[in-house]
Amino acid sequence: MSVPFKSSPVEFNQHLLFPTNIFDLLPKDHECFLYADLFQQIDTSRLESLYSEKGQNAYHPKLIVSILIFAYSQGVFSSRKIEKRCNEDLSFMFIAQMNCPNFRVLSDFRKKPWRLFSGLF
Numbered sequence: 505m506s507v508p509f510k511s512s513p514v515e516f517n518q519h520l521l522f523p524t525n526i527f528d529l530l531p532k533d534h535e536c537f538l539y540a541d542l543f544q545q546i547d548t549s550r551l552e553s554l555y556s557e558k559g560q561n562a563y564h565p566k567l568i569v570s571i572l573i574f575a576y577s578q579g580v581f582s583s584r585k586i587e588k589r590c591n592e593d594l595s596f597m598f599i600a601q602m603n604c605p606n607f608r609v610l611s612d613f614r615k616k617p618w619r620l621f622s623g624l625f
Contacts, residue, residue, distance in 0.1 A: 527598050536574070536595035543570035543599070551616075563605050568613045574599045583607035583614070 530536065543566065551565040574596065575586045589596040590604040 527594065530594055530598065534595060536598045539570070539574050539577070540599060543573070546570070554616075563603060563609060565613075567601065567603060568605060568610065571596070571600050571605065572610065572614065583610040586610055 546566055546569060548565040548569060551569075555562055555565075571586065571590065575581070575589065578589075578595075580586055580589055584607045586596075587604060587607040587610065590600045591597075
C-alpha cells in the first residue's frame with residue numbers, strides 16, 4: 505500500500521503559475537508599500553544637480569537612496585548583498601522598481617559626502 509502524500513494545489517508546469525502582477529504575491533500590509541510611499545516624498549534635487557548630461561544614463565538618485573534606506577532597515581548593509589536581494593527578494597524588487605543596480609553603483613553612491621544627504625530629510 506502506498507503512503508498518501510499531499511497533492512500540490514497548483515499544477516507546477518502550468519502557464520499562469522504567478523499572478524499577472526508579481527507584487528500581488530506580497531501581503532497587502534507589507535512594509536515595502538509604506539516605504540515606497542515615503543520614498544516618493546524625498547527631495548533629491550540637490551543630488552540630481554550633481555549629475556551631468558554627458559555619458560551613460562544613471563539611476564535616479566531617489567531610486568538609489570530608496571534602495572539603500574530600505575536595505576538598512578532590513579539589516580542589509582553590504583552592497584553585494586543588497587544587489588543580490590534586488591535580484592531575489594520581491595520587496596526589494598518593488599522598492600527598486602525592478603531595477604537592479606550593480607554593487608559598485610551602490611558602493612560609489614555611498615561614498616558621496618554625507619552633507620549632500622542632510623537636505624533629503
